[in-house]
Amino acid sequence: MKVLVTGADGQLGYDVVKKLEELDIEHIGVDKEDFDLTNEKETKEFILDYQPDVIIHCAAYTDVDQAEVERELCYQVNVNGTRYVAEATKELDAKMLYISTDYVFDGQGEEPFEVTDEPNPINYYGETKYQGEQEVQKLLDKFFIVRTSWVFGEHGDNFVKTMLKLGKERDEILVVADQYGSPTYTGDLAKFIIEMIKTDKFGIYHATNDGFCSWYVFAKMIFKSANMDVNVKPVSSDEFETKAKRPNNSRLSKEKLNNKKFNKLREIDVFIDHYVKSIN
Template sequence: MRVLVTGADGQLGYDVVKKLKGLDTEHIGVDKEDFDLTNETETKEFILDYQPDEIIHCAAYTDVDQAEVEKELCYKVNVEGTRYVAEAAKELDAKMLYISTDYVFDGQGEEPFEVTDEPNPINYYGETKYQGEQEVQKSLDKYFIVRTSWVFGEHGDNFVKTMLKLGKERDEISVVADQYGSPTYTGDLAELIIEMIRTDKYGIYHATNEGFCSWFEFAKEIFNVADIDVKVRPVSSYKFETKAERPRNSKLSKVALFDNGFKKLIQYKESIRIYYKVSNDNIL
């Protein structure tokens, strides 16, 4: 099998490529330097020339606040770019796995969102990711849509790295305490993605590490693992002005994942410990 991974320079794409190397699988990881995802000709020509059997589409415009400003670029990457990849996959009869987000939901209520719940994005990033899902479904039968949340990995910027940096610089940090979700370690998610695309269990899935918490609780656990003595103060979302609205409830139900025989990812607290141990030299 030949695998193409887009967004190889991003947090998740980086770990997917890293895991594929360990499996000695024929693969290629691509990013902006290889082709412009917003250019239909470049995108399709590259993919059709490589002729993958499986495409793991991690590339995306992910700056949630800037997406409210750069709407045209965000749309070109997340919607049109995804369409080009999906159409190339269709021409090759290749499987495609598309990474989506908890932000396709509006965050209302307290229960975890099921894969069957109707998306209702409240920011432009979420809207384009949902439209990307629709592009995949429109073009393909052999697809996986994997919605995840609050990702952190060894490569690139993330909440864990930000907290560790601030914890070294400050005695007190204020963190939002009224948004809930599941932290997700890209090393764990990458393994699941590779396992999933090897099957024919097509459809929509939610995939995160186990357990729910607020950003405040997430931060406290990070400092606990790193043994950093800093006061963490819980605050309301209203204390932080952002261009894009965030969902209060980003909890995702993994019932579809388990019903199809895929294993649970480990508890998020354990994933932080593993991440901190393997990445310590790079994140401090």
């Protein structure tokens, strides 16, 4: 098996490449320096020249607030770029795994979203990721779409690192308490992705670490793991003014993982201690 990973310098792509190395699977990790995803010719030429059996497409425009401003660039990367990758995948008759997001849903209600629920994005980033999903489904038969949420890893910036930094600078931190989801460790997700691409169980999946919490509860878990005495104050999302609206309910159902006999990712509280200690 020969694997190409886009977005190799991002949080998830970095860990996918690391896991492929550990498993001694032939691969290449690519990023902006290798080709411009918004350039159809560059993108297709690079992929067709490498001739992978599987493409894991982690690359994306992910700045949710800035996406409301840089709409054209966000569209070019998340929609056009995904289409170019999918077209090259089709030409090679390869498999493609596309990383999507909880933001394809509107966040209404309190029940976890199923893979069969109708997407209804409430911000532009989510809209472009959903359109990317549609491009993949339209062009390919051999595809995996993996929706995930609240990712954090050892490479790059994330919520955990931000909390630890702020905790050293302040005695009190305000954290949103009315948005719920599943924090997802990229190391666990990368392991799952490689397990998935070895199969032909194609389709749409939700993959996050097991368990749900609010950002407020997650922040408290982080400080407890770091043995930091920080007063975390819960606030509503209405009190935080952002360019892009966030879904209040980002719970994703992992029932399909059970049905297709995939191993579920670990419980959040099982690994958070280890993760915090490793980066702190």
